[in-house]
Amino acid sequence: MRGGRSVAAVTDADFDLAAGECLALVGESGCGKSVLASALLGLLPGNAETEGTALLTSGPGRQAGPGPRGGGDRHGDGRSRADAGERPALDLLAADERTLARTVRGRRIGLVPQSPAAHLTPVRTVRAHLEETVRALTATPRRERRAAAEAAAERAAFPAGHLDRYPHELSGGLAQRAATALALIGDAPLLLADEPTTGLDRELVDRTADELRRHADGGKALLLITHDLAAARRVADRVAVMYAGRIVEIAPAARFFGEPGPRHPYARGLLGALPEREFTPVPGLPPELSDLPGGCAFAPRCARASAACEVRPEFRAGAACHHPLGATRA
Template identity: 70%
Template sequence: MRDGAYVQAVNGARLDLAAGECLALVGESGCGKSVLASALLGLLPGNAETAGSAFLGALDLLAADERTLARTVRGRRVGLVPQSPAAHLTPVRTVRSQLEETVRELNGVRRGPRLRAAAEEAAERAAFPIGHLDRHPHELSGGLAQRAATALALVGDAPLLLADEPTTGLDRDLVERTVDELRRHIGSERALLLITHDLAAAERIADRVAVMYASRIVELADAADFFGSPGPRHPYARGLLDALPEREFTPIPGMPPELGALPAGCAFAARCDRATGICGTRPALTDGVACHHPATVPLEAPRA
């Protein structure tokens, strides 16, 4: 709720994620991606309301109480790489002390050289420089703070890793190194939900892609089909790829609607050159796309 009015930040989202898989959730800022991640971990503000189910094994995350989430879910069953690492790092403690505390709590390594070595190993996994471990968060650049938060998220080897914009503030080399490490986290019993608007990072590691627009999932596709041929089927998803510099570099016209004032029909219709009268009714997600006029022509390959 905002200013006394309800805002549908996430509406009707239906996703599945199997062990061994990376699902990339992509879309413009403000479409609801990070709200979805916060809901799964019980981190929404107190005036937020949730409905539905989100099962991790037999546990419904949306129905779990705070005690269960704090003691058995966060860090142990679900690891979070936060969008704003400065808000998740304790400002008065060094990165080393926070890593050692997390290793001690999640992995049972209590003290001495083993604890120190385990903390340094966790830092190396996230490309965090050992020489900066004894610094406080305010002494770190945005990119280093992001890598510190990634290191903390990887400690527990949680079955599900939620990475919310994990490449913010990183140069391209570190983007690739970071997402490759996140991909290595996936195993026979582990999965990754990558929330990003870095489509190059998603293309590098994702198995499937979910596109969110104005609180709703508008397309679900295999990554190979989405980034290759035939390409996305929803006009908005095609617009995202066409806006990339290595493709047509053509921005999507207009602006997304406010989540507190969504239209009754297709939320993308006002920006879409395919829109007709039927778009005044809301399309269902059918065969992986929520559109009355999905694309059928293969997308052109990126320019060399």
């Protein structure tokens, strides 16, 4: 709810995610990417409503769907699946707070939050955060928790000399790395990384992205929410593009960043805005989610728009567009 009105922040978010796979979710600010992550973990505001299904199945060793780096388009049944196995499927959208708090958050789904400083307790040091998380999520003996906490910090490139600092003593980049270290501790079957490279220089961006990729290569699933298309290209198996609360394209990363490129004009525009490409911004501004145009939400900004775009396009062949790139226009 916003201003007494209902706002559909995310609609038609239909995808799956296999063990050993990284799906990068990209799009402009305000398009609904972080709302989607919060919905999966039950972290939306109290007045928010969800409907649909988000199935989480997990078990040792087996994967749902094709394995890493080889997946084709898989968009279809309205479920998010990670690390399929023997444990019964859990519908995250239907789970109660007790279940989410005790068995899901940190254990089955790890989270690198978008605003890490807000998730750190101000009166505890980074070391204390890490050691407490090791105690809560792993079977590490007490005498080994300090070493386990330091190992987690090293994985996230958090400097050992800052472990005894408090959150208010950290820069934004250090807070980001602390949050990444905390998320990696539980070795959860599914990791949601929401803008995990914010505030980092290019070297640290690459190091963080590589560590997240190693998490996926260890048989875990990774949903990487990011504005950084270079980081997405570095680690993603597939790319999902969100616009105005809707996923408008899903494509294998090799095709998305290479040839023939994205099929949706908005996705093509995101790539074209990169300095190493055309360096041309997408014209216009995204619509307010509370005031979406009828039909295709991107039509007011799209050079390919026609009268057909007055009708909301269905998702076909990897894109929700009446005039996808690479197709012959009627």
